[in-house]
Amino acid sequence: MFVNVINTLGQFLSQTVFDFVRYESVREGRRTQIFLACIRLLPRTALSTRILITLALVLFPWQCFARRSGPFYLVSLSLNNSRALKRLEEIIHRQLGMTMAVNSATIPLPERLRIGARYPNRNRIVKLLTDRGHQDSIIFMNQIIGTTCALLFLDDLQRSRPRMIGVANDHSPVTVALLETGKALGIPRFYVQHAPVTGYFPPLSVEMTMLDDWYSVQQYSEAAHKAGLAQPDEASIFLLPQRRILKQAPDIDLTDRALCVCIVLSLYPDIKELSYLCRELAALPNVADIILKPHPRYRKTLTRFARRRNLTLAAADLPPDQVIEGADLFIVSNSGMSWELVQSFKPVLFADQLDFLHRDYFGLLAAGLTPTFSLDYLQHPERLQAFFGPEWRARLQEMNPRPPLTDTELEERIAERFAKLLLPRKTSGHRP
Numbered sequence: 148m149f150v151n152v153i154n155t156l157g158q159f160l161s162q163t164v165f166d167f168v169r170y171e172s173v174r175e176g177r178r179t180q181i182f183l184a185c186i187r188l189l190p191r192t193a194l195s196t197r198i199l200i201t202l203a204l205v206l207f208p209w210q211c212f213a214r215r216s217g218p219f220y221l222v223s224l225s226l227n228n229s230r231a232l233k234r235l236e237e238i239i240h241r242q243l244g245m246t247m248a249v250n251s252a253t254i255p256l257p258e259r260l261r262i263g264a265r266y267p268n269r270n271r272i273v274k275l276l277t278d279r280g281h282q283d284s285i286i287f288m289n290q291i292i293g294t295t296c297a298l299l300f301l302d303d304l305q306r307s308r309p310r311m312i313g314v315a316n317d318h319s320p321v322t323v324a325l326l327e328t329g330k331a332l333g334i335p336r337f338y339v340q341h342a343p344v345t346g347y348f349p350p351l352s353v354e355m356t357m358l359d360d361w362y363s364v365q366q367y368s369e370a371a372h373k374a375g376l377a378q379p380d381e382a383s384i385f386l387l388p389q390r391r392i393l394k395q396a397p398d399i400d401l402t403d404r405a406l407c408v409c410i411v412l413s414l415y416p417d418i419k420e421l422s423y424l425c426r427e428l429a430a431l432p433n434v435a436d437i438i439l440k441p442h443p444r445y446r447k448t449l450t451r452f453a454r455r456r457n458l459t460l461a462a463a464d465l466p467p468d469q470v471i472e473g474a475d476l477f478i479v480s481n482s483g484m485s486w487e488l489v490q491s492f493k494p495v496l497f498a499d500q501l502d503f504l505h506r507d508y509f510g511l512l513a514a515g516l517t518p519t520f521s522l523d524y525l526q527h528p529e530r531l532q533a534f535f536g537p538e539w540r541a542r543l544q545e546m547n548p549r550p551p552l553t554d555t556e557l558e559e560r561i562a563e564r565f566a567k568l569l570l571p572r573k574t575s576g577h578r579p
Contacts, residue, residue: 148301148331149272152293153279155323155349158374160286164347164505169285171415171503178206179288186284186291196273196280196291203295204259211321212299213307214252218569220309220334222325223249226443228315231341234387235313235357235561242562247313254299262302263295272298293320300328309334310569315341318348326353335568340387343486343509346370351379355564357387362486362547366510385561388554398540401475401494402528405435409461409474411482413502414442418452420500424478425456431525440470442482476531478520481508489516489543494535496520516543 160169173179185202189195211222223229229249236247254262263269276294280287304312312329314322317338329336330352337355344358346369356379358364364384371378408428410421428434439453440461453460461470467484471491479485480501486509488495498520499506511517516539518524524531550557 148327149275149294149297150279151327151330152297152320152324153275153290155327156290156293156320157279157281157286159318159323159347159349160289161281161283162347164508167415167503167505169283173285182206183284183288186288191277191280193273193277196276199291200263200269200273200276200295201260203291204263204299205256207292207295208253208256208259209296209299209321210251210253211325212252212254212303213250213309214254214303216307216309217248218245218310219247219313220304220307220311220325220329221247221249221313222322223251223314224316224319224321225341227341231315231339232313235339238388238558238561239565242558243565254303259299263298266298266301289320293324296321296324297328300325301332304328304332304334310571311565312336313339315339317351317353323349337568342483344370345509346373347508350374350376351384354383354568356384357561358384359387360547361386365546369510385564386550386552386557387561388557398492398537399475401532404475405433406475406525406528407436407438407473408434408525409438409440409470409477410501411440411470411477411479411484411488412442412445413479413481413483413504414444415503416442416445416480417500417502422452422456424498424501425458427522428525429456431522433528434525438474440465440484476525479517480504481506483509485509485511485517490547492535492540492543494524494531496524514546516546 173183182202186199189198211224213220221232223232232247232249239245239247266272272294276291280290312325312334313336314325315338316322317326326336335355336353337357338351338353339357340359340363344363344366346366348367348370350371351367368378410424412421425437428437436459438459438461439449441449441463443463445463449460461473467487470484471488471493476494476496477488478496478498479488480498481504485495489511495517497507497512497517507513512519518534552560
């Protein structure tokens with residue numbers, strides 16, 4: 148169990164595509180900064196690893212435990228995670244009459260310390276981290292956090308004895324630890340998609356996966372291929388009903404109208420490049436309005452930036468359907484909304500220089516679904532019209548066809564699988 152946690156996080160986070168994200172993510176929390184400073188300060192010895200595990204138990208009072216019995220053990224790490232799990236809960240309630248509450252309890256500090264101290268194989272865990280821990284301090288930090296979470300989940304799962312484990316995030320230290328602990332205990336696990344996925348994610352290893360569409364299935368297949376592992380079992384993959392994009396834009400003439408352009412930012416925008424782009428767009432006679440849509444988790448304010456440049460600033464948490472409704476054309480970098488925008492059948496241009504993330508993170512450029520941004524597309528909108536014409540629409544529909552089943556039939560398939568996985572079974576009582 149602990150070997151799998153350490154290896155999965157090491158392989159996932161060491162990919163060059165995450166170089167910038169890895170270092171930038173440390174700035175999001177003071178506890179993380181303190182913990183990383185300690186990791187960099189201490190030598191890589193068994194004693195220091197013990198200290199770091201204890202420090203992780205002290206610094207990170209995670210709110211993702213059940214501390215109670217029940218059929219489901221669900222963990223959410225964000226608002227989007229919770230929305231995805233709520234979407235699934237509505238299906239399960241309609242079909243099976245069951246409710247699914249997300250876990251949000253914190254294990255008190257004295258008990259966290261006791262759990263870490265009394266685990267009989269703690270010397271083996273220390274040795275695994277000392278021997279297998281990644282040389283990069285940030286990756287090593289996440290491996291320690293994941294291992295520490297696994298210790299706590301192991302204790303809580305053996306107390307709670309759930310019949311299923313569920314997550315809407317499959318690559319953070321917390322959820323990797325939960326999934327691996329559940330596997331070691333023989334508890335069925337499921338994953339429900341909460342946002343666009345990429346071929347860089349850890350390959351699916353759960354007993355049930357619920358994804359938004361066929362394109363997402365292809366991305367997970369690519370992840371398995373990159374990792375040199377077997378493809379996900381098709382029998383364990385289920386498509387969710389009511390796909391996010393319910394309304395697709397008609398094919399309209401873009402050549403004889405003033406355009407409303409929306410720039411959809413990623414979490415790590417390059418403000419200097421953004422300013423340059425806005426200046427270029429504002430000089431075009433056929434651009435009537437420029438909307439700036441920040442990432443929901445972007446912490447800085449863009450109010451003054453937008454006011455100085457006469458831009459319309461959209462709310463950071465504006466729902467995707469309203470973002471799509473409000474513009475004729477979109478310019479994106481590595482925004483998580485990119486795939487939803489493409490599915491709307493409205494033109495989407497990819498401007499790589501707008502952020503610091505790895506180029507084409509979601510693979511839409513490589514798939515031919517978005518062209519690289521060029522001012523020429525707006526100066527000569529007939530080129531824009533030609534790229535996003537009938538052939539492009541047909542290719543998108545071929546790559547991501549609608550499910551052959553109705554929404555009701557999709558729900559029934561999901562409920563049938565849940566009913567089978569919820570059958571009483573013996574779970575392992577040993578400590579992995």
